[in-house]
Each structure stands twice: as C-alpha cells, then as structure tokens.
Amino acid sequence: MNNRIIICTGGRLGDWIHSCISPGDRLIGADRGALFLVQQGYKPDLALGDFDSVTSDELALIQANSGETITYDPIDKDYTDTELAFRYALDKNPAEIRMLGALGTRFDHSLANVHLLKLALEKGIPASITDAHNTISLAEEGVTSLQHNDYSHVSLLPLSEEVTGITLRGFAYPLHEATLRIGQSLGISNILAEPVGTITVRTGTLLVIQSKD
Known part of the structure; x- marks a missing residue:
C-alpha cells in the first residue's frame, strides 16, 4: 500500500503537479495550495492553514471538497502554513513526503521550506521539494x-x-x-x-x- 504524503502549498504551481501525484497518495493542501488541488480536480484528505490568501467563497469550496479542514488563527500561530502541514505529515510517519508549490517569489518562504527537509531527515523519512524546474532533497x-x-x-x-x-x-x-x-x-x-x-x-x-x- 502506498504510504506517501503529498503537500501542496501556495507557491509556484501548474499542470506539472499531475505527474507528481499517484493513486494512493495522501494529499494535504496548505492554504492556497488546497484551493489549487480542488481546482485541479483533486480531493485533499486534509486542508489546513489560516486561509488568509483565499476568499470566503474559495474557503467554502475547499471545505466542501476536502476530507477534513483545520483552520488556524493568522496571528496566534508559531509556524507557517507549510510547516504546519509538514509537521502534521511527519507525525503520520509516512514512507515519503513530497512538497509541491514550496518554491515561489517569496525567497524567505522558499528557503524556510528547504530547511523543513532537515526535520524529515532527522526522523529518517525521505522528503523532497519539486517544481517544474527543480527537485530538492x-x-x-x-x-x-x-x-x-x-x-x-x-x-x-x-x-x-x-x-x-x-x-x-x-x-x-x-x-x-x-x-x-x-x-x-x-x-x-x-x-x-x-x-x-x-x-x-x-x-x-x-x-x-x-x-x-
């Protein structure tokens, strides 16, 4: 049985994600990444974040098309939405974690997401970041x-x-x-x-x- 978790977050995304997702993958959408998954025809197992980058109608669409939705206060939280998703995935002890949309125009967020790979390495869980031009491990x-x-x-x-x-x-x-x-x-x-x-x-x-x- 597949035991891989795919995290889709709100950086650069495109049609290339389809080649990164296989049947049986567990899908987690972080904030706007959840919206993208839904718009691409996927049903995230979990959508989470403060959802400050989506409208109320878009949030309703996410909630209606996700297995579970967890919302966080945008002020009263210590981690980015991507790190919240990554730590949730780590707790599930999957065979692999793959992040999509973890690179984008915000270099601070991109670099922080690269650093998240260290958390998985410390637990012996293979993890990577993939976009249309790079895969990072x-x-x-x-x-x-x-x-x-x-x-x-x-x-x-x-x-x-x-x-x-x-x-x-x-x-x-x-x-x-x-x-x-x-x-x-x-x-x-x-x-x-x-x-x-x-x-x-x-x-x-x-x-x-x-x-x-």
Whole structure:
C-alpha cells in the first residue's frame, strides 16, 4: 500500500503537479495550495492553514471538497502554513513526503521550506521539494543514490557549515573525499553520466538540487 504524503502549498504551481501525484497518495493542501488541488480536480484528505490568501467563497469550496479542514488563527500561530502541514505529515510517519508549490517569489518562504527537509531527515523519512524546474532533497552521512531522470543537472551545496568526505560515482565530474563549505560553488551543475549515481558523505548535511532549464 502506498504510504506517501503529498503537500501542496501556495507557491509556484501548474499542470506539472499531475505527474507528481499517484493513486494512493495522501494529499494535504496548505492554504492556497488546497484551493489549487480542488481546482485541479483533486480531493485533499486534509486542508489546513489560516486561509488568509483565499476568499470566503474559495474557503467554502475547499471545505466542501476536502476530507477534513483545520483552520488556524493568522496571528496566534508559531509556524507557517507549510510547516504546519509538514509537521502534521511527519507525525503520520509516512514512507515519503513530497512538497509541491514550496518554491515561489517569496525567497524567505522558499528557503524556510528547504530547511523543513532537515526535520524529515532527522526522523529518517525521505522528503523532497519539486517544481517544474527543480527537485530538492538532502543527503548526510552514508550513501545516497540518484536516478537519471528529466532533471539534467545536479548541484551540491552544503546546508551545514561544512560537509566532508564527499565522493561522487556515476557523475560526469567525480569527486573523491572532497570538502564543501558554505560560500563555495564547486558542486554546482554536475551531470549524471550513468543511470544511477551515488553520493557518499562522511559528515555534514548536503543540499542536493536536480534541475533543468
């Protein structure tokens, strides 16, 4: 049985989301992301947020087409709507969490959403952010495998101050026991040269960005 949670939030969204959603996925819509899911013909299992970015009629539409709706006061809350959805998903201990619409014009929100991936990493739950041009995940101690797909470039950036022992296999530009520190661009725009590439990390947390123009 599928045990994956898809979170749709209010950043950049489009028809590309259909390729990211599979039968059996549990759908969570955060604020305007819930409206987008409904407008695209989906029935979110849960819609949550302060819903300050939708009209009262749009909220009524969300409520009528969602399995459950949880509303929060826009002032009396400590987390963004996306983080509320992400923490809810973590509590369900899913096999995977995927966020759609988590990148947008608000860089502060985009960066905060990238940081949420660390919460899942700490619990051993695979998590990623996907949009039309990028898929973003984290790697830390051990070996991470990447499949060759439509995202042609792979960039590695340190999320911790330093990442050591980085070894790449199956890439056009291999690394062996390399160290990346914040402020370096050594890991930008690599390419998978084989169907599967591996990233080995000894210490630290690495941001893995697969992208296409």
